[in-house]
Amino acid sequence: MSQFKVETLLDTGTIRVRDVVCSGECRHRSAEECTSATHLVFPYRGVFVRHVGRNDAVAEANQLLSFNRDETYQVSHPVEGGDACLDLVIEEEQLRELVSREQLRSGDILAFRRQRRRIDPRAQALVALLRHGLSRKLAETLEAETLALTLVRRSLGDRTSHEAGASAGRQKLVDRAKLILSSDLSRRWTLAEIAAEVGVSPVYLTQMFQQVEAMPLYRYHLRLRLARALDLLGSYENLTTLGMDLGFSSHSHFSATFKQVYGRTPAEFQRSIRR
The missing domain is CATH 1.10.10.60 (Homeodomain-like)
Structure with a gap:
């Protein structure tokens, strides 16, 4: 049985929103994985660690994680309980309008320099509003798309998020x-x-x-x-x-x-x- 439960909450071509729940059975590093698109992942329950090469990121409800297209990674769950995340995929042209160049690697392929940013309470509230609204079928498509873009804009904003810089x-x-x-x-x-x-x-x-x-x-x-x-x-x-x-x-x-x-x-x- 898969340790993942994935529910697509919205898919308009411009924006796809999924609710991803993981049981967290893999306590140590998983096998290498990669995605075919850039994903913005908002953990809202539990915790896991994402490993990209020698760089590790603790993923919990204060963080946004960027999963770059075709970038290999591994996941571990050092804390019991699994995790749940809201997973967003934004059409690339639209995503480029939302993110500053300073956050991206140089080159033609859209890829984030760092795999995590700390989000603020307003972004956390938007995650909850978007997820609850879609899962309860209360949010209409136009409202949900607007909420999703507002969430991404705020979570990537230099004034409304924080990129940790440390050794x-x-x-x-x-x-x-x-x-x-x-x-x-x-x-x-x-x-x-x-x-x-x-x-x-x-x-x-x-x-x-x-x-x-x-x-x-x-x-x-x-x-x-x-x-x-x-x-x-x-x-x-x-x-x-x-x-x-x-x-x-x-x-x-x-x-x-x-x-x-x-x-x-x-x-x-x-x-x-x-x-």
């Missing part, structure tokens, strides 16, 4: 911290616990994480938890339970934090995807 050693350290955070989103981690797992001091960990990701580690973890809430809002009836399951101290704490990041309360967002 391989620092990036590897930060990626190990991300895997630890992703292993249990509801856990109230301490700096000492994470630093001990990574093998550095708490001070060094906070400094390196800030330098690589341009945000504090605690805020990165918070965005992972809230992105999980975006994923689950379609299936939870009791929002107090959802907040508690994600490690928030109370419904008011969950609701206020969610609104601060996404501009609306969990209840308001839930109504928008159930309209």
Whole structure:
């Protein structure tokens, strides 16, 4: 039985959107794979690691991953639970209009220089709106195409996304911290616990994480938890339970934090995807 479940949510020729769920049975590196088109992959649940040559990228809900056409890669799942992603393929001429030249390799073939960018909360919300709207058959084609292009534009924008720039050693350290955070989103981690797992001091960990990701580690973890809430809002009836399951101290704490990041309360967002 395949470890993948793939559902095409939209295919207009200009834009194809698929929901890809992987059970994560392959804990170590998979066999080499490649794609016949450039894919923009938005993880919204779980975590995996993508290996391109000697370059590794931790894929979780704060990241956009670029899968270049005909570029070989491998995938591993060091954390149990599998993953789920929204996979977009944009017609190449349209994609070139959305991405700056600085992000692309030189040459005639469209290929991204780096395989990941950190997206902002607005892009995370657009991922959820697009996925919930299409899977529930609430979004009409024109609306869904517009949402998808807005999502890509924001996720590739220099002002609305972040391309980590760091040495391989620092990036590897930060990626190990991300895997630890992703292993249990509801856990109230301490700096000492994470630093001990990574093998550095708490001070060094906070400094390196800030330098690589341009945000504090605690805020990165918070965005992972809230992105999980975006994923689950379609299936939870009791929002107090959802907040508690994600490690928030109370419904008011969950609701206020969610609104601060996404501009609306969990209840308001839930109504928008159930309209």
